[in-house]
Amino acid sequence: MQDDKQPSSISSVDNDNTKVLKEFKTPSRRNFLKAAAVGSAAAVAAPWIGNVQAQEGIRIRMQSSWQPGTVGYRTFEAWAKGVAEATSGEVNIEPFPAGAVAGAFEVADAVRNNVLDGQNWFTVYWAGKMPAGVFLTAFPMGLSLPHQWDMMFGAYGGFDIAKDLYRKQGQELLGYVHHDLNLIHSKKPLRSFDDFDGIKLRMPGGIVAETFAAVGARTTLLPGSEVYPALEKGTIDAADFTGAAVNYELGFWQVADYIIMGPPSTPCLHQSVDLMDIAVSRRIFERMSSQTQDLMHDLVAAYSREHYAAIQKANAEAWPKYREKGVEIIHLSEEDATRFREVAIPLWFKWANKDPDAARLFKVHLDTMMDPAVALITEDDIKDYELNV
Numbered sequence: 001m002q003d004d005k006q007p008s009s010i011s012s013v014d015n016d017n018t019k020v021l022k023e024f025k026t027p028s029r030r031n032f033l034k035a036a037a038v039g040s041a042a043a044v045a046a047p048w049i050g051n052v053q054a055q056e057g058i059r060i061r062m063q064s065s066w067q068p069g070t071v072g073y074r075t076f077e078a079w080a081k082g083v084a085e086a087t088s089g090e091v092n093i094e095p096f097p098a099g100a101v102a103g104a105f106e107v108a109d110a111v112r113n114n115v116l117d118g119q120n121w122f123t124v125y126w127a128g129k130m131p132a133g134v135f136l137t138a139f140p141m142g143l144s145l146p147h148q149w150d151m152m153f154g155a156y157g158g159f160d161i162a163k164d165l166y167r168k169q170g171q172e173l174l175g176y177v178h179h180d181l182n183l184i185h186s187k188k189p190l191r192s193f194d195d196f197d198g199i200k201l202r203m204p205g206g207i208v209a210e211t212f213a214a215v216g217a218r219t220t221l222l223p224g225s226e227v228y229p230a231l232e233k234g235t236i237d238a239a240d241f242t243g244a245a246v247n248y249e250l251g252f253w254q255v256a257d258y259i260i261m262g263p264p265s266t267p268c269l270h271q272s273v274d275l276m277d278i279a280v281s282r283r284i285f286e287r288m289s290s291q292t293q294d295l296m297h298d299l300v301a302a303y304s305r306e307h308y309a310a311i312q313k314a315n316a317e318a319w320p321k322y323r324e325k326g327v328e329i330i331h332l333s334e335e336d337a338t339r340f341r342e343v344a345i346p347l348w349f350k351w352a353n354k355d356p357d358a359a360r361l362f363k364v365h366l367d368t369m370m371d372p373a374v375a376l377i378t379e380d381d382i383k384d385y386e387l388n389v
Helices: 015-025 032-045 052-056 071-086 107-112 123-128 131-135 146-153 158-168 206-215 224-233 244-249 290-324 334-352 356-369
Strands: 058-064 091-096 118-120 171-180 183-186 200-202 218-220 238-241 258-261 274-281 328-331
Touching: 058 071, 058 274, 071 091, 071 244, 071 290, 107 118, 107 123, 107 171, 107 274, 123 131, 123 206, 123 274, 131 206, 131 334, 131 356, 146 158, 146 171, 146 356, 158 171, 158 356, 171 290, 183 244, 206 218, 206 334, 224 238, 244 290, 274 290, 334 356
Parallel strands: 058 091, 058 118, 200 218, 200 238, 258 328
Antiparallel strands: 118 274, 171 274, 183 238, 183 258
């Protein structure tokens, strides 16, 4: 059994499944359900599908952070259906949208308490459950491109650490899911670093909120379902939320005339790679055959690619719509980004030194950021700070 296998790498389940795994490896944008159907055919021939447990099926009640009607949730629903096909019914995922069973920030607790069996939530919400959670997804001025996160989790060993963190919470991490950069929608034109001073700003808590608070913003924590009403009523001036397409579908263009982004080098200063995850309760994971445990990691890796492609395609169609509605897209300057980094770096180390797990995971981030192919920071940038590993 290969509990710790990286979700981004594909290993053979058995000889009969070679064809489906080739489908996952193919770089072209093939429909995920096509691959799932091939996996179904391969699984029928595999002896491990014939046992009583597989015939009965393992039902997983899994809640997503995506709201119904969005491209994110539609893609999640399609993936859930594909899992049943790919495992020939051994695993059946019953999908739920955001808030259907548990509150936005309480999904992990619902999985721990057996109210849900699995989660597909925004990984940033782990920050409220454990200090190391802030380094499971993007944080201000950290790793800024999806492939850099693949390097951190894969080449530098971050996925093994993440696995350990989830197990301490009673969960099995099946994989991370690439989503998008996050946008700030604002009722006011914020054209510089200094303009954030005094702004009432919704942020997802943790190091992200603390960074903007250090800039002078008055931050507040709201679940996604409350962001639109708060902007509409003027309870907040601006809000971080997901990417262009989903935010357009949620109607943010009706309540905020401005989108605030970083400079061309760093289009998002605070959550440039907003990951989601898929994890299940350990009690559910241990019921699966070892081959299906491996296959579930492969299916999540395939889903990440399909999800990211679907979101980016929808984004490309959404940007012109914002302009048609009169929404102004404001890019902050490179100088603003530099000042923002100066505020963020001390907070990196503050959060990393909260406990050994956070320090261990952040060390992997530092190693990745200083990789010559990434080169986000140098030794000089962090010479005044100490990491208590």
